Amino acid sequence: MPVDPAATGAAAASPAGRAPAMQHRITLTINGTRRQMEVAPWTTLLDLLREEMELTGTKKGCDHGQCGACTVLLNGQRINSCLALAVTKDGAEVLTVEGLAAADGTLHPMQAAFVEHDAFQCGYCTPGQICSAVGLLKEGHARSAEEIRELMSGNLCRCGAYPNIVAAIEQAMQQAGVAAR
Amino acid sequence: MNRFSYSRPGAVSEAVRAVQAEAGAKFIAGGTNLVDLMKYDVERPRRLVDVGALPGLDRIEEQAGGLRIGALVTNSALAYDPRIQERYPLLSRAVLSGASPQLRNAATTGGNLLQRTRCYYFYDTGTPCNKREPGTGCPAVNGVNRIHAILGTSEHCIATHPSDMCVALAALEASVEVTGPGGDRRIALADFHRLPGDQPERDSTLGADEIVTAVQLPPKGFPANYTYLKLRDRQSYAFALVSVAAALEMDGGSIREARLALGGVAHKPWRDPQAEALLRGRPATREAFAEAAALVLKDARGYGGNTFKIELARRAIIRALSQAAAGTPQPIADKHIA
Known part of the structure; x- marks a missing residue:
């Protein structure tokens, strides 16, 4: 739907530090809950989730699309939320690490596999790793450990937990019935 | 990031008019490069015209024995399309060798063509750069230049174009469909990007108020x-x-x-x-x-x-x-x- 910000166009010149007047109304379905909100056009999806929705599971690492800590699923596809302007995602479904477990608290199979394989050390990259791995599984292009490594290269782990991350994803893949090749 | 206004037109013609109407207005689609550049203050648009949801531009269609790739087809959708994989595997491989799965899910075909150099000096607003601020000089020529160009350089700029997709498109002799206030035109990929010469601020021959609508692949795909x-x-x-x-x-x-x-x-x-x-x-x-x-x-x-x-x-x-x-x-x- 076309958006006309002409009515609030003057706000572009408002001094930094003031509450931004130029807001756009958008609708997002976040972890299954439909929410309407007002966003400034320069708000990234990452900042919206963390600062306004209080969903701090999604992490800000580099804030430049280089580390993958901010990975979420947008309409089922993994993306870097730090490089997505929230206003451009009007109408989308967003799934964050907080939305993966079942309502009764049962972990998502990928989360359970990460716990079982001790696939982390400090844990900072973990929400991004898990969301990325869920996206990877859904895409269905990885069949071997080698391909998992290649298709998880957008998620850096400074602790170097990579071998256990790959093992966890392999297990989740087997559970999901993906045949190795 | 600087403050800017935002609009989301419903048609290509409206989008072109919106960018033409306001100095400093820019198109945004996937945003994976533009938003990054805005965070570094390298790009400071006054308005973003969101073309990411324009109808009809996210399809790959048969055309004259080849394929026509809509400008909004994501890098992932392009690389994994069975027709691309079978008939143009070179293109699929090139796209999959670039960026990460997350970025490829967001980045578009049109945006990939127009992505900007990763020259360190271009990204660093604390240094001169002829591409970012024409006439200020090129610190890369006598500076840190491990990633820089060895062919077709000028004394004004030794930056490289960073795309993998475009290298395959060049080998396949693709062409780019664009539209603007002057109507539609088609640019051979070889003529789309340019050498820096004395105008390194211009990456391509696309006009500021023109927009890429598709990439055309000729029939020959060299699949063997x-x-x-x-x-x-x-x-x-x-x-x-x-x-x-x-x-x-x-x-x-x-x-x-x-x-x-x-x-x-x-x-x-x-x-x-x-x-x-x-x-x-x-x-x-x-x-x-x-x-x-x-x-x-x-x-x-x-x-x-x-x-x-x-x-x-x-x-x-x-x-x-x-x-x-x-x-x-x-x-x-x-x-x-x-």
Whole structure:
């Protein structure tokens, strides 16, 4: 739907530090809950989730699309939320690490596999790793450990937990019935 | 990030008018490069015109024996499309060797064409840069230039074009459909990106108020004898130091048709028609490949930090042509260095 910000166009010149007047109304379905909100056009999806929705599971690492800590699923596809302007995602479904477990608290199979394989050390990259791995599984292009490594290269782990991350994803893949090749 | 206004027109013509109407207005689609540049203050648009949801531009369609790729087809959708994988595997491989899965899910075909250089000085607003601020100088020429160009440079700019997709498109002789206030036109990929000369601020020949609507692939896809060889500082999720798209049509042991394009070495995907002509009709031997490589690199110039690229490119061309001739492209997940 076309958006006309002409009515609030003057706000572009408002001094930094003031509450931004130029807001756009958008609708997002976040972890299954439909929410309407007002966003400034320069708000990234990452900042919206963390600062306004209080969903701090999604992490800000580099804030430049280089580390993958901010990975979420947008309409089922993994993306870097730090490089997505929230206003451009009007109408989308967003799934964050907080939305993966079942309502009764049962972990998502990928989360359970990460716990079982001790696939982390400090844990900072973990929400991004898990969301990325869920996206990877859904895409269905990885069949071997080698391909998992290649298709998880957008998620850096400074602790170097990579071998256990790959093992966890392999297990989740087997559970999901993906045949190795 | 600077403050800017935002609008989301419902049609291409409206979007073009919106950008034409306001100085400093820019198109945004996937945003993976533009938002990053805005965070560094390298780009400071006054308005973003969101074309990311325009109808009809996210399809891949049959056209004149080839394929027409809509500008909003994401890099992932392009690379995994069965028609692309079967008929243009070189393009699929090149796209999958770039960025990360997350970025490829967001980045579009049109945006990939228009992504900007990753030159350190271009990104650093604390330093001069002729591309960012014309006339201020180029610190890369005598500075840190490991990732910079060795072909087609000028004293004003030695930046490279960072795309992998465009290198394959150059080898495939694709063309770009654009539209603007003056109507539609078609630009050969070879003429879409430009050399820096004395106007390094201009990456392409696209007008400021024109928009890319599609990329056209001609029928010939070289599905049997091709490779995309990408050499970089780490084995995935890094820009090319040197990449080579090689596509051959074989007649027994001889080369009937040859396409060769290099990435990471110039301000545009680098093709050399003379080197391709030299290969045509020749037996596919290492000697022929070495002659072609020497021809491509005869005017190459190193700037210190990037001088290694000349020898790297020579070897990469020979290896890529050998793989293409043998019909043994190297899978992206295979990190073995022969």
